[in-house]
Amino acid sequence: MLCKGSNMKPTCYSKIVLILLLACSMWGMEKPSVAFYYGDDPSAPFLESYDRVVVDPDRIDPIWIRRYPDKLFAYVSVGESAAWREGEDAAAAWRLGRNDAWQSDVVDYCNSAYLQHLLANMEALHKKGYNNFFLDTLDSPLGKSTTQQTRQKEQEALAKLLQQIRRRFPNAKLIANRGVEVMDTLCKTVDAFAIESLYKGIDATTKAYVDVSPEDRRWVVTQLEKAKACGLQPIVIDYLPEKARTKRREIARKIAKKGYTPWVADRYLQHYGEGASPRIRREVLLLYDASKLKDGDKVYANAHLMTSMPLEYLGYIPVLKDIRKGLPYGGVDRYSGVIVWPDSFAKDQHAFFAWITSLIAEGQKILFLNDFGFEMTPLRAKKLHLSLQSAATPKKLFAKVTAQAP
Secondary structure (H helix, E strand, O other): OOOOOOOOOHHHHHHHHHHHHHHHHHHHHOOOOEEEEOOOOOOHHHHOOOOEEEEOOOOOOOHHHHHOOOOEEEEEEOOEEOOOOOOOOOOHHHEEEEEHHHOEEEEOOOOHHHHHHHHHHHHHHHHOOOOEEEEEOOOHHHHHOOOHHHHHHHHHHHHHHHHHHHHHOOOOOEEEEOOHHHHHHHHHHOOEEEEEOOOEEEOOOOOOEEEOOHHHHHHHHHHHHHHHHOOOEEEEEEEOOOOOHHHHHHHHHHHHHOOOEEEEEOOOOOOOOEOOOOOOOOEEEEEEOHHHOHHHOHHHOHHHHHHHHHHHHOOOEEEEEEHHHOOOOOOOOOEEEEEEOOOOOOOOHHHHHHHHHHHHHHOOOEEEOOOOOOOOOHHHHHHOOOOOOOOOOOOOOOOOOOOOOO
16 A cells, blocks of 8 residues: 555545554454463463463462463363362262262262352352353263253253353353353353364373374364354363474464364373464573572572573573472473583482483483583483593693783
8 A cells, every 4th residue: 555745645544544443353353372281380481471371279379360360260170079179079969970080079060059169169269369260071960960851950050050150250251161062051151162182182091192083073173163153262172292392383283273272281281281372482490409508598509690690691581490309390391491500419310310311302402510410420421422531630720910900
């Protein structure tokens, strides 16, 4: 479009306004990115990479919900109750059956005491700062119904429950996982519809990663298209191991091309996964030994004193972990690299070396400074693809003053 000169015609202004309105409308149509993380150690760079992040409120530090009250979604198991969760032990009258694969009880939607219990738990989460919820295991009770009549009753009770949740939390953003049997109700009560395993899934019994059959994929697509047709954001959660980073990205792109919001991660969603756009990994893990430091304070660690500033200058974020508190997670899904600067050998050299080699096998970059943290033997050097040579006697170095300020 050409609009030259100072005396621009009204039609030219109209074209500019039209283009701006079109651009704004297209931007508004873009669905928010979604991540799922059930681990206990999120980071600000990760959380800030996505519009919405589903977390396990029983595991993460409450500080995060105070920082991101509108971004975080609290995981809520609607159709199942797990004894290990605080306040989640199912009463005998609520139980319809058992889900042995996930060590949880399937509950009865027709039991009013359970519904009150569930809503009370959601209220407690809301008071803690969670404004949004991810509703999981919606269809579990339907699968435990022994007759068509009881299944129909559970289905009707689920629809009423979803309506109750919407009335109780009118301003909440809600994401439902499955619940296709009450899709009409979902269309009126939630904001997004999630379903698992479009291309890559997990075996419920063995927890092994498996390929999804064409028949199952067609069924999943049908449900996603139903949700999409009524205005819900369609979300797909697929599963691949942490080391399959390239494959994860490939599957995420494949899902996004079909018009669905992707998330591809490990089977338990304990580590960072991949969404539609590759996330820039700016965190670098720095290992140090606090037992050798004054007051055990990491600010005195060489790993911090000598490497934090250059890393930050390059745009990275140093994350310091005390090796004496156990070996941290250092996978490529989170960290851009790992720097090891030990002041002594690790307590368990064998475990530490195994941890290092597992990261290298995963494709992680490791930088050793000053020492290795374990005794370097010919066998270990070979596994690290290093050559081991005896150190020559160092020559004495003499300094000579060539200039001196008065």
